[in-house]
Amino acid sequence: MQPVLAKGKITSDHLATFKEIAGASYVLADEESLHHYGHDETEHLVYLPEVVIKPRTAEEISAIMKICNADGIPVTPRGGGTGLSGGALPHLGGVLLSMERFNSILSIDERNLQVITEPGVITEVLQDSVKERGLFYPPDPSSRGSCFIGGNIAENSGGPKAVKYGVVKDYVLNLEVVLPTGEIIWTGANVLKNSTGYNLTQLLVGSEGTLGIVTKIVLKLIPLPKYDLLMLVPFASLEKASEAVSAIFRGGFTPSALELVEIDALQIVSKMVDSHAVPVTDDIAAHLIVEVDGNNLDVLMNDMEAIATLLQDYEAGEVFFADDAQQKAELWKLRRRVAEAVKSSGYTIEEDTVVPRAELPKLIRGVKELGRQHNFHAVCYGHAGDGNLHIRIKKEGTANSMDNAEMNNSLRALFELVYSLGGTISGEHGIGLIQKSYMDIVFADANLRLMREIKQVFDPNNILNAGKIFDLR
Amino acid sequence: MQPVLAKGKITSDHLATFKEIAGASYVLADEESLHHYGHDETEHLVYLPEVVIKPRTAEEISAIMKICNADGIPVTPRGGGTGLSGGALPHLGGVLLSMERFNSILSIDERNLQVITEPGVITEVLQDSVKERGLFYPPDPSSRGSCFIGGNIAENSGGPKAVKYGVVKDYVLNLEVVLPTGEIIWTGANVLKNSTGYNLTQLLVGSEGTLGIVTKIVLKLIPLPKYDLLMLVPFASLEKASEAVSAIFRGGFTPSALELVEIDALQIVSKMVDSHAVPVTDDIAAHLIVEVDGNNLDVLMNDMEAIATLLQDYEAGEVFFADDAQQKAELWKLRRRVAEAVKSSGYTIEEDTVVPRAELPKLIRGVKELGRQHNFHAVCYGHAGDGNLHIRIKKEGTANSMDNAEMNNSLRALFELVYSLGGTISGEHGIGLIQKSYMDIVFADANLRLMREIKQVFDPNNILNAGKIFDLR
Known part of the structure; x- marks a missing residue:
């Protein structure tokens, strides 16, 4: 069966049903709301959804997903809106599902050094809450003051501490997930070691909201260093x-x-x-x-x-x-x-390259050389200990990477360099909308086929954040 | 499409072709070889393959897989043969693919703290080799003197050090894999952080040789503690x-x-x-x-x-x-x-339970109580710091868990207890053949459906270690 992108349109009947499910005040279609939820921190890109829904429970999301799945309505989940790869951009219209009301830390288990949280909790709030108990949740993206822990899971975020403590994937033990077809599952168990079936937990982490909507998260904690x-x-x-x-x-x-x-x-x-x-x-x-x-x-x-x-x-x-x-x-x-500073200074295009750490000097030399060849200016910073170098690019008249063929060639050259050094396209920001056309550089056709078919297993009607990470075929 | 188990039989033409591919001396069908490769360390179970092949390269495996895929011949990959869940048992006959000739450590990269190895290297040999350079690969199952690193990846092994250093999945950066359909892919990149597409690497780790045959492994290393x-x-x-x-x-x-x-x-x-x-x-x-x-x-x-x-x-x-x-x-x-000692003393049935660490006392009380109710004797040991308790069971007249209905009920009661404590069936041994009938205790139908369909994506003709982890339907 050839997958197709969901193209269902939202009718007034849909709106009425969504209001019944989530409550009228949490279903928004006014212009201001649509615009607010139409962009994140990715370059200057804007795509308007048809409606914004702010559900409160997994059951509400399940009901919404069943309708959208039946009628082929695109759904884009959104966390704190701080993403840098366009994962939360509703590029196909449809429903924008904001997770902002999932904002409770459900329990901090000091006996087992675990926390159970909802995905709409701000990362820094979670960190501070466990810190009060002498516990530590290390992953801390730069946006930790406004990003959601659920978004961190979607992108497999890192941050400065990753060099010693690992990234988000190293702390996620178990996830409650609403599947695009409406079923609610737990992916694993609340344990530190698990060899029980395929690792659905790790498959969900970093899947950028394309396989399911995370509604509860069980995280491992460690003792806080003094x-x-x-x-x-x-x-x-x-x-x-x-x-x-x-x-x-x-x-x-x-x-x-x-x-x-x-x-x-x-x-x-x-x-x-x-x-x-x-x-x-x-x-x-x-x-x-x-x-x-x-x-x-x-x-x-x-x-x-x-x-x-x-x-x-x-x-x-x-x-x-x-x-x-x-x-x-x-x-x-x-x-x-x-x-934030370099973006506001005209460096709108951010790349999230990662290479084996000892290859950093070659990457940096290469970036500067490419800038000279392709006529762009690049500034470099990032998590050098992990070989994860953010490269912000400024090029006259180019605000978004997606609408400039020349920029596209420059980025392709950059990622080919990264790949030749044993690296890959994204270390912690995800592929989303803006990097997907470069996936062929780092993956064989067989890899992309596996990913597309895994997407089909979870989302047979391609309603959930479809067209992110890779184009559907 | 309803999946069916591969039931192709091996003909003399097949044998001749296999000998052309792998060399005549590496294709064995004598009784002694078939018996040797017909069992591992799982209880007293024995299943004879029709032929044993010992390939040397990914290309040879690719050629073998293409033939088996076309003709529906079951293939069971095998590492060191130390498994405790029957993952390497050729329960459907067919080809037993021994990885013992993939026994080279390809490179120890001291600049990037990584090692690239073949899967047939004995875990302890790998550990000692990196130790000589002041580096540390922590996961060390009890069988490290004879198990293969490839088998450790298949089962997501742990061992005593996991409590501080994590399990195998925390060290695997990238895998070269031959798919059941014969394509050879790399799952990821040789980097410490990766948010580039679905995490195929983590999906392969712990998949018990059912999704692909690992032929090269890139592992993260850390400085050796003094x-x-x-x-x-x-x-x-x-x-x-x-x-x-x-x-x-x-x-x-x-x-x-x-x-x-x-x-x-x-x-x-x-x-x-x-x-x-x-x-x-x-x-x-x-x-x-x-x-x-x-x-x-x-x-x-x-x-x-x-x-x-x-x-x-x-x-x-x-x-x-x-x-x-x-x-x-x-x-x-x-x-x-x-x-080994308790097995030879009649405790043939080993369970690999794992619970949140603070629930260990409840698990241990429960095990002893179940033993009284169900008339078995249990002895407990294991990686308590991870909540991973091995429970060896002795019951008069019961050598294998699979051929005793009463034992089956006892184990079901045990796993229900484990699940009620937030735990799961296997912490580090895998599900394989002997635990698959208990998967319904810890997973919803939707989880098992996802796993079965992921298996289909990788292995459309169900030739690779099919009928392990879950029954096909």
Whole structure:
């Protein structure tokens, strides 16, 4: 059977039924709402849905999905709207399903170090809630103050702590999911080890809302480390900074964060937030931000000193230790707001490349060379410890990557470079709408066929976020 | 389309073609070979294949799969033959595909802390090889001296270190896989973070050789910790020992191993290996084995003392610290050989239950109560820190779980208890042949439908290890 995109239109009967299911005040079709939910943080892209529904229970979603499945109405689930790959953009119209009312943390299980939460909880709220009990949920995307934990699951988010603690997938034990056909299932069990059937939990994580709508989440927690130390290290050369990254791990250290920020990005963000916390001078090309954490302060001090010494071999400048909580917060605020700052400065196109960590210098050299060849300006920053480099691109007259053939060629060249280094297109942002045309670079036809057919297994009528990750055929 | 089990028979033409592909000396149909490859470590079960093939390359496997796929011949892949759930048993006859010649470690990448290996490498050989470079691959099933890394991937194995370091799935970055239809694909990329399409890598891990045949494996490595300390703690009560387990984590400690062994098991194994290393006296019901590791010996000593003190609240007896490498090795040898010892002592049926760690006391109470009700004797041991309890069962006249209706009822009652505690059927051994009839206890129809249809996507003609994990319908 050849899949086709759902093209059902929403009638007034549908609207009446949706209002019965979710309550009239949670079914919105006014222009302001449609516009608000028509964009996320992806470039400047806007697609209007026909209706916005804000359900409160899995049963309501199940009822809505059954109708949409029967009538072929496209459904796009949405978390906090902070996505950078267009996963939440309702590009086919239809129903925009906002998960914002799923905003309760259901239980924090201190006996088993687990939390059960709804997907509409803001990531930082979840982190702070478990922190109060001495527990730690490490994955923390830059948008953690506004993104939803459900969106993090959809994209398999990472953030700075991933280098030591792993990404979202490493913390998800079990998911309650409404399937596109309306069934409600649990994907696994609330256990730390599981060899019971195919790993549906891990298949759902990172599936960008195309296989099911997550309504409850069971996460593993770990004990909160007592201390952390932070330092900022300037480098006269971007390449030297990137070479230093893998040297730290080869030295036997595993920092709890290891970020790289190119000086252009720091200049822009420092100006935006009016901060002078970080030196921005002519002789600096990039900074590394290095954090270590643990339960023994002496050990951490020794580690920091050893790392600082090791970095001298890479022509590091004078190291700046953040002395207190305020200095640390200031540094992290700068780092977290880089993407927003450079975007508002015209770097609208963000790529989320990832390579084996020791290949970072080659990637950075390649990016700069491509910029010269293809006439764009790129600024680099990101989770260097994981080999996950965000590349923000500015090109005259190009606000969105999707409507410019020349930009398209440039990105294709970039991803071919990434692939040649053993890397891939996205480390933590997902493929969504804007990267899907590059999937052939990193996957064989057989891979894409498997993915398309898995999509069909979950969503036989292609109603749920269809046309994301890959085009249907 | 209704799936059917492959029932093709192997003809002399097939044999001739297989010999052309793999070489005549690697295609075996003599009785001794068929018998040798007709059983693994699962109870006393034996199923003879029609032919044993030992290919050397992915291309050879691809050629074999294309023939079997066209002619509907069942294929069962086999690693080291140490499985405990019957995953490698050729229960439908056909081709037994032994991966023993895929025995090369292809490269140890010290720059990126990765290893690329073939699946037929013995787990301990892999661990020792990376250890020589100061690197660490933590998952270490008890059978690590003879199991294959490929089999570990098929079952998503764990072992004692999982409590701190995670299981196999947490180390697999990328897999080369021959699909049942003969295509050869890579599932992902050699990177630490990946949000690029559905996670086929994680879908393959733990799929028990039913979705594809793994031919190359890229694993993440971590720096090898410099020190480890080990202690043995006796308890007068099995329940108190199990209560103590979650208290250790609540105290903020994450041991690198936390094993529970009931005294009956220790008695049997101590006798088998003629060891007096562990006290076995009337006032002891169980032992905990506690290991911590890290780079600072003082910190570890302090942690061990704090844990030992904490355990006194649970009526622990006199703690025995393993003083040197020899004592540690002796203790671990005893622990690793428990399964073999109790099996040879008549406990042929092994269950691999897993529950949230703080529910262990309830599980253990329940197991003993079920034994009284259902007239079996159970001995418990395993990875208590993960809530992963192995339960070995002895019942007069019952050597295999599959041929006894009464045993079946007992196991059903056990798994219902496990499920009621938030747990599931298998933590690290897989479902294979012997647990598949209990899958309905922990999964809804919709889950099983999804799994069956995913199997169909990968293996449309049901030739690859079909009838494992779930019955086809």
